[in-house]
Amino acid sequence: MIGRAWWFCPTVLLAFEAQKVVELRLxxxxxxxxxxxxxxxxxxxxxxxxxxxxxxxxxxxxxFDTVVSRYREHVAANTKRLATMA
Known part of the structure; x- marks a missing residue:
């Protein structure tokens, strides 16, 4: 992770992206x-x-990176699905 901003870490991105799904689900x-x-x-x-x-x-x-990447795919799919329902 040296050389990259901490916020670019895939786990941090996953956390931010998941918040949108939480919002849409609520x-x-x-x-x-x-x-x-x-x-x-x-x-x-x-x-x-x-x-x-x-x-x-x-x-x-x-x-672990593979798991995080796959979770991000699931989150993106949920965001797309929930956003089109709104």
Whole structure:
């Protein structure tokens, strides 16, 4: 990480990017109704699937960077999906 700004670290970027998903999900939950219930189920299902995927990657000899990169892909997909619903 020497030579790069600390905020460019992929884990820091993941944290910032995830905040947008949190914001969009909170809005969806605040609306209530079936959409909110569906989003709650989606949140739990996605988190379990992502954790299993990450564990599999690490147990298979994958790197932490690979896991973070994949989580960022999931976050980007959620941001896109939730932003189009708003």
């Amino acid at each position: 809005v969806r939950l605040a609306w209530g109704g079936q959409d909110a219930r569906d989003e709650m189920v989606s949140m739990v299902t996605e988190k379990i699937a992502a954790a299993i995927e990450a564990a599999g990657t690490l147990m298979g000899g994958g790197s």
